[in-house]
Amino acid sequence: MLEITSIEKGIVIDHITAGYGIQVFNYLNLDKADYNVALICNAYSQKMGKKDIIKINNVIDINYDFLGLIDPNATVNIIEEGKTIKKVKLEVPERVENIIRCKNPRCVTSVEHYFPHVFHLVDKEKRSYRCEYCDDIVIPYPVK
Amino acid sequence: MLKNRSLIDPNDFTREEFREIFDLGHQIIADPAKYSKSCEGKILATLFYEPSTRTRLSFETAMLRLGGQVIGFSEAASSSTAKGESIADTLRTVECYADIAAMRHPKEGAPRLASHYIHMPLINAGDGGHQHPTQTLTDILTIERLRGSVENKTYGFCGDLKFGRTVHSLVKFLSNYEGVRFIFISPEELRVPEYIREEVVRKKGIPFQEVDQMEPYMGELDFLYMTRVQRERFFNEEDYIRLKDRFILDKAKMAYARPDTYILHPLPRVNEISTEVDDDPRAQYFQQAKNGMYVRMALILKLLGIY
Ligand SMILES: [Zn+2]
Numbered sequence: 445m446l447e448i449t450s451i452e453k454g455i456v457i458d459h460i461t462a463g464y465g466i467q468v469f470n471y472l473n474l475d476k477a478d479y480n481v482a483l484i485c486n487a488y489s490q491k492m493g494k495k496d497i498i499k500i501n502n503v504i505d506i507n508y509d510f511l512g513l514i515d516p517n518a519t520v521n522i523i524e525e526g527k528t529i530k531k532v533k534l535e536v537p538e539r540v541e542n543i544i545r546c547k548n549p550r551c552v553t554s555v556e557h558y559f560p561h562v563f564h565l566v567d568k569e570k571r572s573y574r575c576e577y578c579d580d581i582v583i584p585y586p587v588k
Numbered sequence: 589m590l591k592n593r594s595l596i597d598p599n600d601f602t603r604e605e606f607r608e609i610f611d612l613g614h615q616i617i618a619d620p621a622k623y624s625k626s627c628e629g630k631i632l633a634t635l636f637y638e639p640s641t642r643t644r645l646s647f648e649t650a651m652l653r654l655g656g657q658v659i660g661f662s663e664a665a666s667s668s669t670a671k672g673e674s675i676a677d678t679l680r681t682v683e684c685y686a687d688i689a690a691m692r693h694p695k696e697g698a699p700r701l702a703s704h705y706i707h708m709p710l711i712n713a714g715d716g717g718h719q720h721p722t723q724t725l726t727d728i729l730t731i732e733r734l735r736g737s738v739e740n741k742t743y744g745f746c747g748d749l750k751f752g753r754t755v756h757s758l759v760k761f762l763s764n765y766e767g768v769r770f771i772f773i774s775p776e777e778l779r780v781p782e783y784i785r786e787e788v789v790r791k792k793g794i795p796f797q798e799v800d801q802m803e804p805y806m807g808e809l810d811f812l813y814m815t816r817v818q819r820e821r822f823f824n825e826e827d828y829i830r831l832k833d834r835f836i837l838d839k840a841k842m843a844y845a846r847p848d849t850y851i852l853h854p855l856p857r858v859n860e861i862s863t864e865v866d867d868d869p870r871a872q873y874f875q876q877a878k879n880g881m882y883v884r885m886a887l888i889l890k891l892l893g894i895y
Contacts, residue, residue, distance in 0.1 A: 550716045552695040556674055559701060566787055574783065577697020578718055581783050 465496025591893030627656030634660030740767030806844035
């Protein structure tokens, strides 16, 4: 297996559903990072078969709503002096603002642009969301 | 308290709050003269970003019959929005002049958006193919006048159930009551949208069927709610012509209905109900339009906090 040096101080996002690692990576703008970052895809996992992992050798702000939206089963480990000092448990957010956009062409969000795009959780299992304005239902990150 | 609230979606009010509106509606029908000066000195703005003469007249007449006055526009082309003004700015300006507003807009969710920017009560008078709650109030008041209550009844919906916002609003509303059952009668292409089927009907465990013909189900219905298959909802003429005549209610189909099955329609009708049905005492769609004015009177009074 590919060896990735463990980090001293930073964040490890583990158990990301295989395939969603790149989306988390992009959302966190890690392609522009000037610190050490690793995206590991399809790593072996006893529980999941395959998983993605992201290691960030820096302390950055993370929008946990977004992570919960994209993959509530991922785990976030905060690392200091090479040790995990905190594990963050993610939850499927009840309400998300400006993360997903409404794709309904008849929705008012398609013509007016000065207000937040708001979605409300409809079904936790399916991870489906309803547009605040037009009620259109989307599943932005389907369970794989 | 309904004072200063907005009605955008049927789920905005509780059952008890709707009860207040319907009770007042029945009282107004019993003695309209009593309310003829209730809104003196008040102004209703009707903001119609797309034309709908019928709905606008109903709102305006309701306000006039309460002794209030009306201002407004019809069609975006004649208003400031044609110059690129945002909905939020238009509404904030209108709020300087009026006490209450009714808004119709072709985009879904526009009244919800508008309501976030103002403090005066706002009534959704129809937003695209989405919601039309005052039509629902009209329908419910009519159902109550004909059969006492909305509970324990089978409702048939026929026609364009995909884009028919009056159907969506009514289904959402009825879903909060005991013992209701739905039969959705439409071409496969025009079935109810997923969010109505899944989030409303299935989630609340309401028995329903989706079928594509009227006759076998007529005898089960307490109410048959007919809707128009609208030309503007179709991308091509061929589909429209192929579908519009498939679900026409005529005398022959009425023969399958019980003596206490009432026919409702939000109007305007094109040809989905044959005119030969109009004289049938079960045809209640014109009385329904009159009830619409009364229930809008009740709603205006409640949102202004006058009753
Ligand atoms: Zn939307």
